[in-house]
Amino acid sequence: MKLTVNSTPREVDAGRNPTLLSALRDQLALTGPKLACDRGECGACTVRLDGDLVYACLTLTAACDGAHVETVEGLADGNTLHPLQQAFITHDASQCGFCTPGQLMAATALLEANPHPSDDQIRAAMSGNLCRCGTYPKIIAAIRAMAASAPGAAT
Numbered sequence: 117m118k119l120t121v122n123s124t125p126r127e128v129d130a131g132r133n134p135t136l137l138s139a140l141r142d143q144l145a146l147t148g149p150k151l152a153c154d155r156g157e158c159g160a161c162t163v164r165l166d167g168d169l170v171y172a173c174l175t176l177t178a179a180c181d182g183a184h185v186e187t188v189e190g191l192a193d194g195n196t197l198h199p200l201q202q203a204f205i206t207h208d209a210s211q212c213g214f215c216t217p218g219q220l221m222a223a224t225a226l227l228e229a230n231p232h233p234s235d236d237q238i239r240a241a242m243s244g245n246l247c248r249c250g251t252y253p254k255i256i257a258a259i260r261a262m263a264a265s266a267p268g269a270a271t
């Protein structure tokens with residue numbers, strides 16, 4: 117299968133890596149997306165597939181031919197963190213960090229679609245990403261800060 121992963125053309129073996137998560141982690145060594153529940157319940161494996169959020173553990177590699185996949189590894193610009201990654205650090209929104217790559221993918225998708233979400237919209241958009249460390253209030257604070265600094269924010 118031919119994919120574009122974080123803007124780079126890649127080839128993966130769908131026979132050896134039946135799920136997109138295994139293709140990313142085991143073949144392409146992109147270990148940002150995490151394997152946790154392996155059944156679509158936790159969001160640790162969240163990536164974007166042609167712009168849409170998907171659970172990579174439930175996504176068949178064979179169905180991704182020609183697709184554009186974005187993982188957390190694609191957020192930073194070289195050594196410069198994505199502003200949301202910086203906001204997570206500033207607001208201490210990561211403890212063990214296991215859920216963080218998936219949280220970041222969900223939050224960037226939210227802010228692209230809705231740069232000024234309400235708290236209820238943030239909670240709804242992030243509801244597919246669980247955090248066993250309970251960092252939810254800090255994740256919301258980080259997203260809120262991004263929304264406040266986005267063009268057109270209420271002052």
Ligand code: FES
Pocket residue numbers: 150151152153154155156157158159160161162171172173174
């Ligand atoms: S590992 Fe995919 S949803 Fe939990």
Ligand code: FES
Pocket residue numbers: 209210211212213214215216246247248249250251
């Ligand atoms: S920071 Fe530990 S699972 Fe979320």
